[in-house]
Amino acid sequence: MSKRKCEDRLKTVSKKMKILQDTLLSLQENLRFDSSGSNSDDSNNEESSPYQRRKKFRKIIVSSSSSDEEQEGGSLRTVTAEVHDRSSSVNVSKECLLGIDPKKLSNYGPRLDDDLVSRWQTFLIEGIDKEAREEFSKILFPENCPELAAPVINTEAEKLLSALDKKKDSMFSTIQDKLGRGLTKLGETISLILASETISDNDKALLIPKAADSAKMFCEVHYLLSNHRKHQVYPYMTQATQKLAEESKRDVTLFGSDFSEKCKAANAAEKTATDIKAKKPTFAGRQKLRSSSFYLNSQRQAPKFKMKTSNAFKNHRKEDRPRKTRPRAYQQYQHQEYFRQRR
Numbered sequence: 001m002s003k004r005k006c007e008d009r010l011k012t013v014s015k016k017m018k019i020l021q022d023t024l025l026s027l028q029e030n031l032r033f034d035s036s037g038s039n040s041d042d043s044n045n046e047e048s049s050p051y052q053r054r055k056k057f058r059k060i061i062v063s064s065s066s067s068d069e070e071q072e073g074g075s076l077r078t079v080t081a082e083v084h085d086r087s088s089s090v091n092v093s094k095e096c097l098l099g100i101d102p103k104k105l106s107n108y109g110p111r112l113d114d115d116l117v118s119r120w121q122t123f124l125i126e127g128i129d130k131e132a133r134e135e136f137s138k139i140l141f142p143e144n145c146p147e148l149a150a151p152v153i154n155t156e157a158e159k160l161l162s163a164l165d166k167k168k169d170s171m172f173s174t175i176q177d178k179l180g181r182g183l184t185k186l187g188e189t190i191s192l193i194l195a196s197e198t199i200s201d202n203d204k205a206l207l208i209p210k211a212a213d214s215a216k217m218f219c220e221v222h223y224l225l226s227n228h229r230k231h232q233v234y235p236y237m238t239q240a241t242q243k244l245a246e247e248s249k250r251d252v253t254l255f256g257s258d259f260s261e262k263c264k265a266a267n268a269a270e271k272t273a274t275d276i277k278a279k280k281p282t283f284a285g286r287q288k289l290r291s292s293s294f295y296l297n298s299q300r301q302a303p304k305f306k307m308k309t310s311n312a313f314k315n316h317r318k319e320d321r322p323r324k325t326r327p328r329a330y331q332q333y334q335h336q337e338y339f340r341q342r343r
Helices: 001-036 043-046 051-066 072-098 116-128 129-136 155-160 163-195 202-235 239-248 258-276 284-289 309-322 328-342
Strands: none
Touching: 116 309, 129 163, 155 202, 202 239, 239 258, 309 328
């Protein structure tokens, strides 16, 4: 359908809609007159007679037909607005049925405060100042949670490590220490929010879950660093001690304060097991019977199996062998002897 035809059709539809709207308004007015006819005066009854109603209705129709050309623009706007509303309702229903469009999803979360972002970006790219590091090192760990501090490696495990692995372990322990101090400050803020009476319960419900989730993530990083430090020691251990190290849980030390006692107990148990273990029985009397006097005749020698090969394969192998070359003087001597015998 062409553009011209579409515009003409819209105009006709708008005219018809306008006429219908006017008729509906007139019908509503007639209903109002009918309802108020019983309570009104005689003058009002004369005005609301059927003749006057028909006259008014005709006037409305005539006025609507005359004012169609003037109000074509407005009617078109109303029609387009209704179409737009319908399309928007259809889009909403599709989104509810099919879900959110994956192309509209972004890989980023909500924006942070610009002043906060400017400071964090400098800390992440350049690090913090030396003075700030010294101040952070003065932060004390809480009394009821000493596990926030980096666990000290056990003396038995430290002696097993090489110089390079010792440096790695010390580096990871410093990272754990700083992470624990940051968690301490975060825990202090959460404790203050929980204890404060001025903050409402709704505000607490908004603030505390997010802070608790971030603290949980940092605790997971702390745990993973401890596991990595343990895995560096495993290759230097035996299989039995490695099993004990995997089962042991950290406290102030990496493998637990009772790790040496466990190792000693395991070694003692293994030693006693080897001592108690019964040896394989030896049949000495039977060996004496089966001496030279037991076998009256000599035993037959075991047959030697040879691989059978065909003559063609043998000849092929002979041909493949390199020929022995003799010196030239010997060949000349043989040639002379041959002719002497012929004479």
